[in-house]
Amino acid sequence: MAVSFSSIPPASTIFGAYASVSAFIMLIQTMLNQFVPRQVQQYVLNMIHHYFRPRTNNATIVVEERDGMSGNEVYTAAETYLCTKIRPNIERLKISKRHKDVGVNIKFAQCEKIADFYDGVELEWRFVHEERKKTSKVIDEDTDNVLIESEKRYFELCFDKKYKEMVLDYYIPFVLERAKVIKAEKKVVKLHTLACAASYSSSVVWDSINLEHPSTFDTLAMDPGMKKSIIEDLNRFVRRKEFYRKVGRAWKRGYLLYGPPGTGKSSLIAAIANYLKFDIYDLELTNVKRDSDLRKLLLRTANRSILVIEDIDCTVELPDRKGPSASTDGHGHCHRPRDHQQFTLSGLLNFIDGLWSSCGDERIIIFTTNNKDKLDPALLRPGRMDMHIHMSYLTPDGFKLLASTYLNVHDPNHPCFLEIEDMIKNMQVTPAEVAEELMKSDDADVALDGLVDFLRCKKKTDPNAVTEKQIDDGDGDDDRKAKEVIADDSDIELVTH
Incomplete structure (x- = not known):
């Protein structure tokens, strides 16, 4: 079929039509910007994008740091487990190390992605950290509202939808178990205290x-x-x-x-x-x-x-x-003290x-x-x-352990031991007091002589000490027996139903 070039409009006509259409579009855009709120425009664009975007087969699981009032064990396990999956292509990481930590602690920066494979299936983790401010009313009625910083951290786990059951039934339990093993290997005991009231x-x-x-x-x-x-x-x-x-x-x-x-x-x-x-x-x-x-x-x-x-x-x-008593007014309303x-x-x-x-x-x-x-x-x-x-107070067996630990003296027949043990039996002296005396010299004999002097001085001023005369006369038998029973199994009381 032959094409006649005479039927094609001239270039001037084409450019004229293009200019007219462009002017019309600019006019419509100007009118929209003037009369249609930007929020409405964005909503319409999002709807168009939603209906025309390509469909995906991926599913996403969100693992938040907190689950209501409690922590989320899956989040903690994922954080521990993923630290062992660091790849060279990761661009941002946060690292720290405390005195007794075994190795370096690694945490993820914003939006970092980590790939993992389980049973031949590829999975992708993404870390998200959001900071937001909110006002929280304090409970103390005499204090104004305070502004506190709140954080929201969570992981997103992406995978093919057809593997959803495998991820939930096998992969997540696998991550939980691996995290337990990793924590046991790197466990450092921590001391927690309240950051604020x-x-x-x-x-x-x-x-x-x-x-x-x-x-x-x-x-x-x-x-x-x-x-x-x-x-x-x-x-x-x-x-x-x-x-x-x-x-x-x-x-x-x-x-x-x-x-x-x-x-x-x-x-x-x-x-x-x-x-x-x-x-x-x-x-x-x-x-x-x-x-x-x-x-x-x-x-x-x-x-x-x-x-x-x-x-x-x-x-x-x-x-x-029962709580403190509360007063009532003439209408029967209960009033408690303001500072209660x-x-x-x-x-x-x-x-x-x-x-x-x-x-x-x-x-x-x-x-x-x-x-x-x-x-x-x-x-x-x-x-x-x-x-x-x-x-209880220190006993002879406890003293021997202190002497072994602090002075490396293991000989129970040391010349000072008999006198020290005899005085400990007949007076109230704490392990802390004896330990302090043993620390005053690196020389074992000097430290033990100092302890003897300390105990003699304490015996003179201790109203609970049992003297040798009382023991010989029989007056101190009950007190001595009470002190000798101090550290046996009777000091542990198992409370039963």
């Missing part, structure tokens, strides 16, 4: 540092029988997950450490943490203003951890379970043994006190404080 923001933040305390059961100046009982109880607790589930109890354990200052309560806590590789959460009750704060704090603690409340008898004055702190003994009891205490596994709760008799009996019952451990 719990009542002053809607989010509770625990700050942590590496636990540098070197205490172990081998270095504790404690009766061997007592150590053995505690270790056996800890081992029995950590291996009884199915037992606790079978009998319908929360997987937790409570210990009460009581005794005079300087007897090693804090050292025992550190030894337990180092033995089990459990993190410690040190809770100051003075930072807690109401019962709801305790629930928030409990939900922000990890599994396999130790919650410690030291000096519970004097940290804060707990109102009784809604933190009660009942709230503390529910915290350690109520429904909220079951929100977590493998947790240990430890209270310490210098005066057990000052505590409400409700705190001491079984299910709350399961084992009561009396941290």
